[in-house]
Amino acid sequence: MESYTILPASQFLFCPLNPNRTRSTITFNPLKQRISHPTSVQCQKMYVPGYGDASQEKKAAQQLHDFFTYIAVKIVNAQLQSYNREAYAELMQFLEQHSLNDGDKFCADLMRESSRHRSLALRILEVRSAYCKRDFEWDNLKRLASKMMDEHNTKVMRDYVSETHVMTESEK
Amino acid sequence: MESYTILPASQFLFCPLNPNRTRSTITFNPLKQRISHPTSVQCQKMYVPGYGDASQEKKAAQQLHDFFTYIAVKIVNAQLQSYNREAYAELMQFLEQHSLNDGDKFCADLMRESSRHRSLALRILEVRSAYCKRDFEWDNLKRLASKMMDEHNTKVMRDYVSETHVMTESEK
Numbered sequence: 447m448e449s450y451t452i453l454p455a456s457q458f459l460f461c462p463l464n465p466n467r468t469r470s471t472i473t474f475n476p477l478k479q480r481i482s483h484p485t486s487v488q489c490q491k492m493y494v495p496g497y498g499d500a501s502q503e504k505k506a507a508q509q510l511h512d513f514f515t516y517i518a519v520k521i522v523n524a525q526l527q528s529y530n531r532e533a534y535a536e537l538m539q540f541l542e543q544h545s546l547n548d549g550d551k552f553c554a555d556l557m558r559e560s561s562r563h564r565s566l567a568l569r570i571l572e573v574r575s576a577y578c579k580r581d582f583e584w585d586n587l588k589r590l591a592s593k594m595m596d597e598h599n600t601k602v603m604r605d606y607v608s609e610t611h612v613m614t615e616s617e618k
Numbered sequence: 619m620e621s622y623t624i625l626p627a628s629q630f631l632f633c634p635l636n637p638n639r640t641r642s643t644i645t646f647n648p649l650k651q652r653i654s655h656p657t658s659v660q661c662q663k664m665y666v667p668g669y670g671d672a673s674q675e676k677k678a679a680q681q682l683h684d685f686f687t688y689i690a691v692k693i694v695n696a697q698l699q700s701y702n703r704e705a706y707a708e709l710m711q712f713l714e715q716h717s718l719n720d721g722d723k724f725c726a727d728l729m730r731e732s733s734r735h736r737s738l739a740l741r742i743l744e745v746r747s748a749y750c751k752r753d754f755e756w757d758n759l760k761r762l763a764s765k766m767m768d769e770h771n772t773k774v775m776r777d778y779v780s781e782t783h784v785m786t787e788s789e790k
Contacts, residue, residue, distance in 0.1 A: 491753045492745065494689055495696040502689055503755050507762040509681055511770065514763075517666055517674055524667040550770050557778050564778075571771045573664065578767045581663045583675050588756045590679040591686075595750045598683065598722050599743045606729050606736075 514582070515549025518574035522566065537566055549574070686754070687721025690746035694738065709738055721746070 494502055519541070526534035540559065546552050556567040666674055691713070698706035712731065718724050728739040 492693050492749060493696060494693055496692060501758075501762075503758045503762055504766075506682055506685055506754075506759055507766050509685060510678055510759075510763050511766050513678055513681060514767070520668060521664050521666055524665060550774055553774050554777065557774070558781075568775075571774060575767050575771055577664060579764050582678075584756070584760045586673075586675045587678055587682075590673075590676055591682050592751050594676075594679050594683050595686070595747050599747055602722055602725050602729070602743060603740075605726065609730075 510578075512547065512549040514574045514578045515552065515570070516546050517577055518570045519546060519552075521573050521577065522569050526566075533562065533566060536562065682750075684719065684721040686746045686750045687724065687742070688718050689749055690742045691718060691724075693745050693749065694742055698738075705734065705738060708734065 519537075523534065523537055523541075526537060540556060540563065544552055544555055553567050553570055556563050556570070558564075691709075695706065695709055695713075698709060712728060712735065716724055716727055725739050725742055728742070729736050
């Protein structure tokens with residue numbers, strides 16, 4: 447059977463710090479009248495290549511930014527449906543003609559459509575900010591993402607094992 | 619000038635709780651030997667329609683799940699590049715032929731390609747889980763998303779104001 451030797455995750459750590467500075471011990475210097483305790487700096491993060499200046503967290507924040515605009519449009523649309531049918535119809539019509547993939551572009555285009563649409567755009571900007579800062583449950587997101595990771599990893603492996611088991615059984 | 623009346627955000631709150639249960643006061647009952655203090659439950663979340671059973675946090679977690687698979691592939695690829703050129707070439711070739719948009723499908727397909735690819739798939743599953751649970755900075759994501767929201771909202775409005783200012787100037 448052909449196979450690679452795949453090393454465990456712990457052997458692939460990346461630390462941009464100067465190795466000479468890790469586990470450094472700063473001794474007491476009476477002249478400076480400062481007492482320093484031994485400090486230990488350890489970086490155990492995996493190296494992610496090719497992102498230039500943008501961190502992975504910033505990339506994820508960008509994805510969520512467009513998602514929040516999408517949510518804000520849904521919220522405003524539901525509000526208009528109950529108290530301003532005219533504005534609701536206009537927003538629905540605008541949605542049919544413009545993509546929500548780029549949230550900022552959608553708001554900018556809506557702002558330039560007419561003075562009525564401008565009020566709607568300002569409302570969407572206000573709602574997406576309030577939703578991001580107040581309503582969205584960040585701790586729940588972290589919990590769900592970890593849980594989803596475990597479930598999906600198990601499913602991918604279980605499906606493969608089931609499939610190969612069926613194939614082995616049919617070969618008997 | 620034609621315009622709608624857009625109500626402030628505070629007037630569009632949604633609370634699925636029974637209103638009779640809010641601000642309930644449970645008085646002291648000597649028979650039960652329990653002391654209860656007045657409790658106040660208030661829900662001030664905006665109503666987001668049309669998601670069925672999936673919460674917004676779950677939808678966002680799904681987006682990040684595919685993002686973590688993408689990151690894991692980048693990490694494993696960078697590791698292979700330095701110690702196993704053969705596996706690196708095979709993973710690069712597989713990447714050219716398969717989309718990473720659906721992370722689970724990518725891993726499932728990789729697992730079924732050959733026994734060598736299966737080792738790589740298992741490694742990607744391991745890395746994406748470790749990255750999600752250990753390396754990814756969740757607090758930083760929340761901070762960056764809020765900051766990005768303020769910056770982008772300001773930019774959308776500033777661009778519009780600049781544009782209309784230029785148009786007004788040129789009309790003079």
